Amino acid sequence: MSAREPTVLHVGGASPYDVVVGRELLDRLPGVLGDGPQRVALVHPVGLGQLAHLARTAMSAYEVHLLPVPDGEAAKTAAVAADCWEALGRLGFTRSDAVVALGGGATTDLGGFVAATWLRGVRVVHVPTSLLAMVDAAVGGKTGIDTGAGKNLVGAFHEPAGVLCDVALLDSLPRAELVAGLGEVVKCGFIADPVILDLVEGTDPDTITPDSDVLRELVERAIQVKIDVVVDDLKESGRREVLNYGHTMAHAIERASDYQVRHGEAVAIGSVFVAELARVAGVLDDATAERHRAAFERVGLPTRWYGASYEELRAAMAVDKKARGSTLRFVVLEGIGVPRVLADPPEEMLRAAYDVMTGGGAG
Ligand SMILES: NC(=O)c1ccc[n+]([C@@H]2O[C@H](COP(=O)([O-])OP(=O)(O)OC[C@H]3O[C@@H](n4cnc5c(N)ncnc54)[C@H](O)[C@@H]3O)[C@@H](O)[C@H]2O)c1
Ligand SMILES: O=C(O)C(=O)C[C@@H](O)[C@H](O)[C@H](O)COP(=O)(O)O
Numbered sequence: 001m002s003a004r005e006p007t008v009l010h011v012g013g014a015s016p017y018d019v020v021v022g023r024e025l026l027d028r029l030p031g032v033l034g035d036g037p038q039r040v041a042l043v044h045p046v047g048l049g050q051l052a053h054l055a056r057t058a059m060s061a062y063e064v065h066l067l068p069v070p071d072g073e074a075a076k077t078a079a080v081a082a083d084c085w086e087a088l089g090r091l092g093f094t095r096s097d098a099v100v101a102l103g104g105g106a107t108t109d110l111g112g113f114v115a116a117t118w119l120r121g122v123r124v125v126h127v128p129t130s131l132l133a134m135v136d137a138a139v140g141g142k143t144g145i146d147t148g149a150g151k152n153l154v155g156a157f158h159e160p161a162g163v164l165c166d167v168a169l170l171d172s173l174p175r176a177e178l179v180a181g182l183g184e185v186v187k188c189g190f191i192a193d194p195v196i197l198d199l200v201e202g203t204d205p206d207t208i209t210p211d212s213d214v215l216r217e218l219v220e221r222a223i224q225v226k227i228d229v230v231v232d233d234l235k236e237s238g239r240r241e242v243l244n245y246g247h248t249m250a251h252a253i254e255r256a257s258d259y260q261v262r263h264g265e266a267v268a269i270g271s272v273f274v275a276e277l278a279r280v281a282g283v284l285d286d287a288t289a290e291r292h293r294a295a296f297e298r299v300g301l302p303t304r305w306y307g308a309s310y311e312e313l314r315a316a317m318a319v320d321k322k323a324r325g326s327t328l329r330f331v332v333l334e335g336i337g338v339p340r341v342l343a344d345p346p347e348e349m350l351r352a353a354y355d356v357m358t359g360g361g362a363g
């Protein structure tokens, strides 16, 4: 059980802000919002109404308007964004006002996008309530929504004014959602911080609970991995692509499953897929490819998926934002913490990795 002081992780750059990690942090909201805003639009999933009311109480100095949106991925649509814009219009929301996005990554992506687009950009503060949103979605300024053409294809870079990661809020998070968040944490272990892998491999997964010291360390380490990358390459002109490890296949799986596969689960499957692709391409050794499967499975994540044909997933991968023209580009690893891009891998290699992913291959 952690009774530690909050940890403040600073994100530098042109619009610097802090990511605070700790417990019982809602009272810090006014400090992050400052005395500029009069009105606050509190975007939250309908299912988290009680938490939203707690946050509202903490912001009693402001005129707070609740904007409930659908739970989960269903919030990331043009229609829901348009409803939010209409609500801000009715409120007479000005550039001196602020959005607070409280919820999982779907809510922070939507709330961030609404803030990025309203009046071409108003202040947003994120209060992530899922593990995945704390370690990834709320940090780094990527916002967006899904369309029929694919996941996250419409969006904007819009950095928050602050992020409050109150791990006490994870107490109500269903276990399957916590485990999904570990997918992005383990990803960070492979791309940049092997201590994360040591922690995961050396810990009984049932003891990774919201009040545990190990969860706190995993959260802080994963956030630091993300910060180190985004301060160097906010708009993904190069290095930031590493954070997309496993995501080319992950996003294809999410879309093909009609978003029934959780993002963090898809990241686990997609990371094992791309490790296999790298192994088949002669880039990654057998043992490190196998370590991928073992690490994700250890925390309870899936590493195989049988739900769509190769052709369907191949077509969905074509809209990946890392693609250039008709050339697919995958982030692969040469070793732990040693990323590179594998462009235009031969079709037979992609099929071989797909066969392993579906259990049809030798892996
Ligand atoms: N912008 C980025 O950099 C970035 C990074 C990673 C992921 N994402 C996006 O984040 C989304 C996934 O985020 P997610 O895994 O948090 O999913 P999510 O937002 O769909 O949340 C999962 C479910 O948990 C519920 N929930 C959240 N917090 C809760 C709590 N404290 N108690 C009870 N229930 C709670 C939500 O209402 C939802 O039903 C995806 O859309 C993904 O694309 C964005
Ligand atoms: O922050 C990033 O950059 C990432 O790629 C982090 C990913 O975990 C995240 O899922 C992100 O939303 C994916 O971005 P996209 O550009 O592929 O839509």
Ligand SMILES: [Zn+2]
Pocket: 136, 184, 247, 263, 267
């Ligand atoms: Zn992700």
